[in-house]
Amino acid sequence: SLSTLTQTGLNSTSTGLSSLSLSTASGLNAANTRLDSLSTITQAGLASASTGLSSLSLSTTTDLNNLTASLSTTNQNLTSLQQNALQWNSSLNAYDASHNGVAQRISNVAAGSMAADSTDAVNGGQLFSLSSSTSTGLNSLSTVISTTVVSGINSISSSISTGYDSLSISLSTTKDGLDKLTSSTSTGLSSLSTANQGIRKDVDYLKENSL
Numbered sequence: 001s002l003s004t005l006t007q008t009g010l011n012s013t014s015t016g017l018s019s020l021s022l023s024t025a026s027g028l029n030a031a032n033t034r035l036d037s038l039s040t041i042t043q044a045g046l047a048s049a050s051t052g053l054s055s056l057s058l059s060t061t062t063d064l065n066n067l068t069a070s071l072s073t074t075n076q077n078l079t080s081l082q083q084n085a086l087q088w089n090s091s092l093n094a095y096d097a098s099h100n101g102v103a104q105r106i107s108n109v110a111a112g113s114m115a116a117d118s119t120d121a122v123n124g125g126q127l128f129s130l131s132s133s134t135s136t137g138l139n140s141l142s143t144v145i146s147t148t149v150v151s152g153i154n155s156i157s158s159s160i161s162t163g164y165d166s167l168s169i170s171l172s173t174t175k176d177g178l179d180k181l182t183s184s185t186s187t188g189l190s191s192l193s194t195a196n197q198g199i200r201k202d203v204d205y206l207k208e209n210s211l
Contacts, residue, residue: 109123
């Protein structure tokens with residue numbers, strides 16, 4: 001009976017082992033199938049990742065090249081801007097509008113405030129207007145001065161001419177008076193000489209006939 005039970009147990013164990021071996025084989029086959037599928041998926045994923053990395057590397061390289069070109073262009077623009085911009089010149093202590101050492105014009109300057117306390121820059125139009133106003137004022141002043149001076153000179157000339165004529169007449173009258181005075185003086189002196197001669201004769205007569 002023990003032999004029978006043992007044989008039965010062994011048969012049962014053998015059946016169990018056979019079933020376990022079959023289940024294990026089935027499980028291993030399933031695991032192998034899943035591993036193969038996982039390997040395939042992993043390889044596909046790795047291939048996709050490699051493709052993505054290659055594309056990313058290419059895109060990154062392209063972007064870096066574009067960025068380098070953009071930076072180079074920006075540097076060139078900055079250099080050009082530094083050459084062309086109105087910049088502070090510390091040696092002159094002022095803003096310098098020269099280009100390559102040659103003085104340049106500044107255009108499109110808005111009209112600045114023209115007042116006693118203004119520090120604005122003025123443009124050519126304002127200076128032209130000021131020049132025109134100044135020229136007009138000077139012309140008006142010149143006209144007034146010319147008219148006044150000419151009128152004054154004419155008046156002075158007329159007064160001098162009138163005074164000269166009056167002086168000439170006065171001098172002529174004075175000369176006539178002097179001529180008359182000279183004639184009268186000469187006549188008087190002649191009369192006085194004649195009278196003196198008569199007086200001398202009378203004196204001589206008295207001397208001769210006196211006691």
